[in-house]
Amino acid sequence: MPDLAPAVDLGAVRPYGDMLDDGLLQLSFTLPVPNSLAARRAALDLAERMGLARAEVTHVQQLVEGYTHFIVLAHCPHAIDFTAIQGDGLDIGYMSHEEVEEFAAAHVGRPIVVVGASTGTDTHSVGIDAMLNLKGFQGHSGLEAYDSFETHNLGSQVPNGALVAKAIEVGADAILVSQTVTGQDAHIRNLTELVEILEAEGRRRDVILACGGTRVSNELAKELGYDAGFSRGTYPNHLATFLVREVAARCSSES
Amino acid sequence: MPDLAPAVDLGAVRPYGDMLDDGLLQLSFTLPVPNSLAARRAALDLAERMGLARAEVTHVQQLVEGYTHFIVLAHCPHAIDFTAIQGDGLDIGYMSHEEVEEFAAAHVGRPIVVVGASTGTDTHSVGIDAMLNLKGFQGHSGLEAYDSFETHNLGSQVPNGALVAKAIEVGADAILVSQTVTGQDAHIRNLTELVEILEAEGRRRDVILACGGTRVSNELAKELGYDAGFSRGTYPNHLATFLVREVAARCSSES
Amino acid sequence: MKSKLDLDPGLVAACREAAAQVGRRTIEEIGGRTTVSIERTVARLLGVDGVDALDAPLPNVLVDHVHERGGLGRGLAWWLGNAMVQTGDPPERIAAAVAAGELDLCALPAGDEDAARRAVTSETEQRMAAIMRKREQRVALRERLGEGPAPLRYVLTATGNVYEDVVHGRAVAENGGDVVAITRSTAQSLLDFIPFGPTTEGFGGTFATQENYRIMREAMDEWGERNGRYIRISSFCSGLCMAEIATIGALEGLDNLVNDALYGILYRDINPVRTLIDQRISRMINGYFGIVINTGEDNYLRTADAVEAAPSVVASQLINYELARASGVPDEQIALGDAFEIHPSVTNGFLYEWAQAQLTRELFPDCPIKYMPPTKHMDGNPFRTHACDTLFNLVTIGTHQGIETIGMPTEGVYTPHLADRVIGLENADYVFNFAHDFGDEIEFKPGGIIQTRAADVLDGARRLLEQIAEIGFFAAIERGTFGDARRRIDEGRGADGVIVMDEGYFNPCVEIMEGARVA
Amino acid sequence: MKSKLDLDPGLVAACREAAAQVGRRTIEEIGGRTTVSIERTVARLLGVDGVDALDAPLPNVLVDHVHERGGLGRGLAWWLGNAMVQTGDPPERIAAAVAAGELDLCALPAGDEDAARRAVTSETEQRMAAIMRKREQRVALRERLGEGPAPLRYVLTATGNVYEDVVHGRAVAENGGDVVAITRSTAQSLLDFIPFGPTTEGFGGTFATQENYRIMREAMDEWGERNGRYIRISSFCSGLCMAEIATIGALEGLDNLVNDALYGILYRDINPVRTLIDQRISRMINGYFGIVINTGEDNYLRTADAVEAAPSVVASQLINYELARASGVPDEQIALGDAFEIHPSVTNGFLYEWAQAQLTRELFPDCPIKYMPPTKHMDGNPFRTHACDTLFNLVTIGTHQGIETIGMPTEGVYTPHLADRVIGLENADYVFNFAHDFGDEIEFKPGGIIQTRAADVLDGARRLLEQIAEIGFFAAIERGTFGDARRRIDEGRGADGVIVMDEGYFNPCVEIMEGARVA
Ligand code: B12
Ligand code: B12
Ligand SMILES: Cc1ncc(COP(=O)(O)O)c(C=O)c1O
Numbered sequence A, B: 001m002p003d004l005a006p007a008v009d010l011g012a013v014r015p016y017g018d019m020l021d022d023g024l025l026q027l028s029f030t031l032p033v034p035n036s037l038a039a040r041r042a043a044l045d046l047a048e049r050m051g052l053a054r055a056e057v058t059h060v061q062q063l064v065e066g067y068t069h070f071i072v073l074a075h076c077p078h079a080i081d082f083t084a085i086q087g088d089g090l091d092i093g094y095m096s097h098e099e100v101e102e103f104a105a106a107h108v109g110r111p112i113v114v115v116g117a118s119t120g121t122d123t124h125s126v127g128i129d130a131m132l133n134l135k136g137f138q139g140h141s142g143l144e145a146y147d148s149f150e151t152h153n154l155g156s157q158v159p160n161g162a163l164v165a166k167a168i169e170v171g172a173d174a175i176l177v178s179q180t181v182t183g184q185d186a187h188i189r190n191l192t193e194l195v196e197i198l199e200a201e202g203r204r205r206d207v208i209l210a211c212g213g214t215r216v217s218n219e220l221a222k223e224l225g226y227d228a229g230f231s232r233g234t235y236p237n238h239l240a241t242f243l244v245r246e247v248a249a250r251c252s253s254e255s
Numbered sequence C, D: 001m002k003s004k005l006d007l008d009p010g011l012v013a014a015c016r017e018a019a020a021q022v023g024r025r026t027i028e029e030i031g032g033r034t035t036v037s038i039e040r041t042v043a044r045l046l047g048v049d050g051v052d053a054l055d056a057p058l059p060n061v062l063v064d065h066v067h068e069r070g071g072l073g074r075g076l077a078w079w080l081g082n083a084m085v086q087t088g089d090p091p092e093r094i095a096a097a098v099a100a101g102e103l104d105l106c107a108l109p110a111g112d113e114d115a116a117r118r119a120v121t122s123e124t125e126q127r128m129a130a131i132m133r134k135r136e137q138r139v140a141l142r143e144r145l146g147e148g149p150a151p152l153r154y155v156l157t158a159t160g161n162v163y164e165d166v167v168h169g170r171a172v173a174e175n176g177g178d179v180v181a182i183t184r185s186t187a188q189s190l191l192d193f194i195p196f197g198p199t200t201e202g203f204g205g206t207f208a209t210q211e212n213y214r215i216m217r218e219a220m221d222e223w224g225e226r227n228g229r230y231i232r233i234s235s236f237c238s239g240l241c242m243a244e245i246a247t248i249g250a251l252e253g254l255d256n257l258v259n260d261a262l263y264g265i266l267y268r269d270i271n272p273v274r275t276l277i278d279q280r281i282s283r284m285i286n287g288y289f290g291i292v293i294n295t296g297e298d299n300y301l302r303t304a305d306a307v308e309a310a311p312s313v314v315a316s317q318l319i320n321y322e323l324a325r326a327s328g329v330p331d332e333q334i335a336l337g338d339a340f341e342i343h344p345s346v347t348n349g350f351l352y353e354w355a356q357a358q359l360t361r362e363l364f365p366d367c368p369i370k371y372m373p374p375t376k377h378m379d380g381n382p383f384r385t386h387a388c389d390t391l392f393n394l395v396t397i398g399t400h401q402g403i404e405t406i407g408m409p410t411e412g413v414y415t416p417h418l419a420d421r422v423i424g425l426e427n428a429d430y431v432f433n434f435a436h437d438f439g440d441e442i443e444f445k446p447g448g449i450i451q452t453r454a455a456d457v458l459d460g461a462r463r464l465l466e467q468i469a470e471i472g473f474f475a476a477i478e479r480g481t482f483g484d485a486r487r488r489i490d491e492g493r494g495a496d497g498v499i500v501m502d503e504g505y506f507n508p509c510v511e512i513m514e515g516a517r518v519a
């Protein structure tokens, strides 16, 4: 059927609650103030400070004396030019396991050496194991199963220094680090420390540096000086695609 | 025990997620764009447009092709001066049923006549019944049970014109209107129409005009030209407190 | 299925007997009358559609025309039949001529009565047969594509704009929904006509128009073909146009329709006689064309207390069942209403809900049952609502309800946003699968809380039904038996649209449908 | 309580017998050794506390002092006892002198052995009796204020700042929570000492320090007095300081402590021998001072599949039970671990969860059982998590679990914000009340999915236990029996803190506690 739904203007995208361009979104937050009409007003003022219009408190609840939780419904007048972002080349196509192997054979021609660990005091190893171990993740085998990779998984609770030492020892193309605990920004401190160690040793340029974890994003990774970051929903072939392309690019730029 | 929790600065209140001044809040919204990394970026950009810092997509989900839902965690740098709002006198004390009766006897001296209805096409009568009928709401009797009030509850689906006509007929002190259906701003249109009719008839000044409903707020009511608005959690004595004070004030300013 | 509640068969029989009496008596009491809406239905089934220069629907123009002339007691069909014989024109052309002021049906010479009847009857037969053929194709499509397993997941769209409703409908389908219901713009119940054409501005819902139905139907069929699963469409019959909406529903291939006069009576202040007459014919049409009806007992629990009012729900289900059967609706098309509305703070409320849901199931083993989510006590806290919906979903799957209206986390605030629908559907998906066979796996302690509650409710229903059988359905409504609302037989909207049938009253549609039942 | 699962008593007996064998053999295998942490515990129970100029805790200073001098095989007590006799000073003063470098315990003349023993034993007796009196006052307080009905609602705070933890703790209490658990800053398990003083900077949790415990204890007692309900406090023993944390927990009036060596072995790579020795003594202390221990079987299901690994959970519970009993912990203080971790997309997963929870309940009728919410499969969708938590809460109340860790909607993302805690508690509140007697109301179909699942899991546990009895607990751990993780007996952190006891080894605390059990 001809689609007569009001057409989305990708040049000015706004939140869609019930219908196009209603701009409806929901905020939830707690304010450290006693539950009162003044508190409601403060919540609405906060929404206004965000540039939101016609904010409405749809739920309010005292959590404990002096702390009040709000759910606020508001109209967002801000619009995003999605066409500009789409052009950023963010959405790359991932290669399958086989495609990675073929690409590596054609463009790299030697095993890519990777060293990985869950570092610092973080004992969450499921993420890095999912990337590196044979078993992999949800039916997708890890890099250990790839002919084009030589993997060293150091496990969890690995000091950053030990990880770097191992990378130097085996001549790693890439260092892969997993971080799960984010309380009080533990992951940021730890990821930063690794970069600092590498830089102090003058090795940052020699390796591809990638990190991952439930709350790691590509944006955060780049900000912290990594080449890439991977979040929930990553499969080993995503990582492999990134690595093999990056190594190939570095090979060709070196030659 | 001495409370050593970092003290809240009521002059600059920020959202409290896990600890004081972490500023953490949560947004949820749908963007009419296909699920992609570009969409994630758009979501983060939107948060930035709201002045939020370190936004992070904690959940993303395609609802249907071309529509993607996001949950975003972000830090809110905006702070609200709560002390200023607290001074606004928003949080008035409500009188109990008995106190209202005494106050009315002392300051009004005649029954206050009120006419109420759920107006327009709205058939939700539970709200107005809760305010006016003997039975009241959650054990608090409605205005019908007050000696100081004479109530006329016209029920639901009442045209605004009919409500005004009745108010004129009985010489009402107050017109009370309930609105529940808010789809496509039905309540705003309907509440506005009532004010317009009253003004067209030159009667707006003669009556106290109050409205209520699940999604009506005092802020909204004032904006639309009402004297007060009441939301979820209202008991008849709240309404009665407002009315009796208002009538007393008008009596004294007239005399 | 073995009874889990150990119900007393004598008590069940007493309930059914009293309900049957109520049904018979009610049908008698509304007998001998037709309504303007039923007569417009005759026009619609004869293919009359469209609007006049003032946007009045032609069925209204025709019926008003005859009514103004005092002729409606004979039934529109007679006048149309006569006009067909006299002018040789088909009904559409006659309607157009009347609308244009070029023809006065009641001024035409009255020709041979039999010829007029034959003409209009045969035309009606052909038209209805054509609809029936389309219905059969639809059934074939439904079978070919297949449906999701029971319970069917029912979701209401309510954007006010039919094209946006389609976006929501697709999201519903995409996330496992089986039935997309077009809710109407607020107070369409009160309109004594059906708006015309596609609409993009409604409040709290989208107008029920034939074109809106067609648009949604096409979109959902398209989705169904592409994804290999049939998506049902539903909407609302209740209000002043019950039989007409039943008709446009049949024409546009709807699968379900909410059909309950009591809603109009109790919550829209529609005249009880008017709407019960309309209901009788509209259910006949639904039954005939294979549309499942949903009754509205859930509504009572929104204005009365669910623990106390439970017997009234069962009583109403039994009466609704009788009335539906009397209109020729087969069991598998009667989705009686029920709802999960006990206040969340009631200790062991879950047990009472389970008892009630199981009771409904056992009383009507061959009816699908339409089970509604908590709404009355839902507030602005979406997590609280979601938790209630989770237990609701568990009772649904555990007691084998046929259709479940999906609960949404923002139920207490607004009609669901697009994302809320998906969140609601995911909850159902999770519970239906994760606890799939739980209901069959458990038995209830003999004489325990659940069995005792079911027995108490059933006994309450018996008492109520016997009382209603004695005083009559109208008197019971007048006494506030349902939903704590009192409505008088001689008051309410649309009373002036009730017409006493003349001696020669004639309605070919009803004859055809009743004929089919005898055959 | 009548068995709902119709378990085979022979099978149950076989499981218990094999588990008892495993327990006995394990205790034998770890016999004859002490650890630095156990020796520090002796110091702590003698009142040694505080830190030296370099912030090293005095118990560490003392023990390291003796260890460096090769004297730990005799036990710290002996050296302290001797020093007490020789110097006439109490333990605190001796520790201070050692820390100041003014005293060398091992260089003091070795006096009469009996006199030394008597001195230190009588001192220990007095100190432990003083603690016991405080414990008795606490029990009296708990009884006077009263607790919420079972299941106890257990919530972990994790802000990293003890004063913020208090804010969270108060919110928990305010919203019906019964137990506030102070989670530790990440990797405190790996510290071979207990940090000192109040702390305001931790990652993923707040350091377990005696002062932090005191602060939370005081705040919760204050809340309890004001609101007439006792609030329990909990924290974690596991790691390199198991017995010491047990001690500071006793000193500061904790009510519960997570106590499981396997966590350290599997997830912190702590040496199995070291931590099982520590566990033995720490459980003794918990048992003696009336603290409920929580075991950590839930963890296995976070790294192994919950459907497949179910037998390993039951096997571990039975072993943990034996080991706890052998340390003198009475049944009502053994809260064995269990968790609701089956993937939400498993058809009938709910039935398997119910079977497992009921099985645990029936195997350990007098143990409270600590039931943990879904976490492994929780993602960023808070509504999905909340729905899973709702069914989890239903199983908890339906199977009469003793302690429930409250599930929170943001489980898959971060440690809960203040509001999340309240949302989680509200869910439990709703379900526990709304479905209060549901579990007692239902029976399971004989030979149905639930009974069959329980029988299968139990049989799997039997096979596993018999195998472990044969190869030994350490070998089983080496083969990845628990949580899919393999750990070798001779590897892991803290192995160097294991000390072979000399002939004259002597531990007055253990003697007192074991003496009390005989008496
Ligand atoms: C399993 C688990 C544990 C296990 C870990 C066992 C092990 N060997 O890994 C145990 C039981 C030991 C544990 C302990 C604790 N845990 Co834990 N745990 C979890 C749990 C349930 C699942 C994590 C998981 O395995 N996810 C599955 C993997 C596959 O997902 P993933 O890590 O995101 O990985 C994917 C991507 O992120 C990416 N990826 C990850 N790493 C990398 C690396 C590279 C290079 C690339 C390319 C990609 C990549 O690819 C993967 C596949 O798609 C989560 C809750 C949850 N649902 O997330 C809590 C959770 C992570 N734990 C938490 C906490 C706080 C703890 C403790 C600190 C609690 C305490 N104080 O006692 C302890 C101590 C742990 C520590 N200090 O490190 C918190 C963390 C909160 C926060 N954000 O700070 C969580 C979120 C639970 C909660 N809400 O409180 N935990
Ligand atoms: C009961 C109910 C009905 C009943 C109403 C019966 C009746 N006689 O009132 C029936 C079944 C008829 C019904 C029908 C419909 N309903 Co309805 N219904 C509800 C329900 C479940 C409860 C409302 C209620 O009674 N609340 C209890 C009262 C006490 O609360 P209250 O109104 O907020 O009143 C309090 C305060 O607001 C205040 N107050 C209210 N009025 C006033 C006035 C004054 C002067 C003052 C001082 C204070 C005051 O004081 C009261 C006490 O504290 C809500 C869901 C929900 N949980 O809110 C949906 C809900 C209101 N309904 C809804 C809809 C859409 C409909 C329909 C339009 C659906 C349809 N398309 O078919 C129909 C048609 C109704 C119409 N057009 O008006 C939507 C409204 C969405 C929106 N915001 O636009 C809701 C929110 C459900 C949903 N999520 O979809 N409904
Ligand atoms: C049985 C029944 N009919 C009709 C409706 C819709 O009515 P209206 O069109 O009046 O909004 C409802 C809504 O709740 C209903 O329950």
Ligand SMILES: Cc1ncc(COP(=O)(O)O)c(C=O)c1O
Binding pocket: D184, D185, D186, D187, D188, D189, D190, D236, D237, D238, D239, D258, D259, D260, D263, D264, D268, D295, D296, D299
């Ligand atoms: C049994 C057990 N002990 C201890 C802990 C906490 O360990 P850590 O201090 O290593 O973070 C946990 C956390 O999951 C646990 O389950």
